[in-house]
Amino acid sequence: MRVLTVSAFFESHGGGIEIVASALAQALARRGHDSLLAATALDPPPATSNVSSIALTARDPIEAVTGLPMPLLNRAARARLEDEVRRADALVIHDALYSTSLLARRYAERHKKPWLLIQHVGQIPYSSRVLRTVLRVANNLVTAPMITAAPQTVFISDVVRSQFTHLRCPRPPQLMFNGVDGTAFRAATENEKLALRQSLGVSAQRPQMLFVGRFVEKKGLSALRVLAALRPECDFLLVGNGPIDPSNWDLANVRVLGRKDRTELANIYRAADALVLPSMGEGYPLVVQEALACGLAVYCGADTAAADPAASSFLEGVEVDPRAPEITAQRFANAIAHPLSALPDQEASVFARERYDWDANAAKIERLLRALL
Structure with a gap:
């Protein structure tokens, strides 16, 4: 056809x-x-x-x-x-x-x-x-x-x-x-993760929180800004672009990586510890499935976590109030594990690569x- x-x-x-x-x-x-x-x-x-x-x-x-x-x-x-x-x-x-x-x-x-x-x-x-x-x-x-x-x-x-x-x-x-492209988006070995962090110039010791998406309001950028301030012990890697410029947030633990192609993005996933997506009304964003395939912990809006009931056990759903970014950020800050696991979740990776x-x-x-x- x-x-x-x-x-x-x-x-x-x-x-x-x-x-x-x-x-x-x-x-x-x-x-x-x-x-x-x-x-x-x-x-x-x-x-x-x-x-x-x-x-x-x-x-x-x-x-x-x-x-x-x-x-x-x-x-x-x-x-x-x-x-x-x-x-x-x-x-x-x-x-x-x-x-x-x-x-x-x-x-x-x-x-x-x-x-x-x-x-x-x-x-x-x-x-x-x-x-x-x-x-x-x-x-x-x-x-x-x-x-x-x-x-x-x-x-x-x-x-x-x-x-x-x-x-x-x-x-x-x-x-x-x-x-999900299961060949590109997969969990990293411990040595591979360390090598990827070195190539990206990010800390091997500090937790690396990842955001991937357009820099627009509906993605929860206001809450993400507050969250980064609430969790100074974590680094926040932001992939994407848009009308909001996070480089103006004046936060030492926020690094804007800009737009990346699919190969570069897959490497950034494998270098990170968790995906943070404080958005609502998006359905089931592809970045969530890609993060799961790479074995990352995923912290997302409660509606996103409910998009695929079979995946709910691998997702940490957090209530998002777009009119109260400070409250939303505090909820995410409370939800993020202390400490985050340094090793990818192999069970989540296998699940995502087989299901999607x-x-x-x-x-x-x-x-x-x-x-x-």
């Missing part, structure tokens, strides 16, 4: 949705499909040999003001997207609340192409009442109708699925957790698409 994957951004944007979209597109290609990935040209397309990238010219004036990424295609890009939809046999659309997704749906229906929606997130409890209201209205007016219109919907989190169980869908929605598999996900997507043809 010629399968067109539509995402708001390419993987280089740094968010979880686009990383998942790219990984699934590559897995579909490995199954012999003519796999294409269309996304906005705001970031460089991936350098993959088995997936054809379609860069769509766009602008994103809304994210700089609100923190909400919402790219808008120009006329030529809309025409290009429609042409690619016309040529495709089937579409995989990632997340409803993007103009790229809405346009892909419109063109798929216009040209009678089967399409599948993968819904990653639901309601996000922003600290701003205005943003919470805007997102709630958008979910009611855009996301819910998209889900009910989709010939097939797939959720990547049980928590997100539960937010939309009241909707009537053409086919029963499916639950499919993100995959991109190729198995691609096979499921293939079956669902063929049922729509």
Whole structure:
């Protein structure tokens, strides 16, 4: 099949949705499909040999003001997207609340192409009442109708699925957790961990707490800042970028590593002791599964810890209040073990690498698409 994957951004944007979209597109290609990935040209397309990238010219004036990424295609890009939809046999659309997704749906229906929606997130409890209201209205007016219109919907989190169980869908929605590259994301040996820390220039004795994600409010950056101040005996390694700049926090135990490719990121996971993610409303972030595969302790929001019930015993869920970052930070500070284990959790690593598999996900997507043809 010629399968067109539509995402708001390419993987280089740094968010979880686009990383998942790219990984699934590559897995579909490995199954012999003519796999294409269309996304906005705001970031460089991936350098993959088995997936054809379609860069769509766009602008994103809304994210700089609100923190909400919402790219808008120009006329030529809309025409290009429609042409690619016309040529495709089937579409995989990632997340409803993007103009790229809405346009892909419109063109798929216009040209009678089967399409599948993968819904990653639901309601996000922003600290701003205005943003919470805007997102709630958008979910009611855009996301819910998209889900009910989709010939097939797939959720990547049980928590997100539960937010939309009241909707009537053409086919029963499916639950499919993100995959993990088990070759790259694995637990380190003790010697390997020490060598990785030396290469990164981080302490071999101090606990290394890792954050991976966009530097935006919904990721819990305000709570993370307070947490770093509360736990000065720990180092906090921050991977990512965004409108918030943690290098301005003036905290000696915070180190901003910036954006990293997948190989570099896997090494940073193996050098760390724990992942800290004080966010809410994200579904089941890929970074949690990658951290588990590397054997890290994981401290995350309670809703994230409930996304996959089978993984709950490996996750430390902490109640997050986005309107009270000091309280949230104190809860995380209390939850973090004293001391942290210096050795990776091999049981968690084996669990994650066996349970989360991109190729198995691609096979499921293939079956669902063929049922729509």
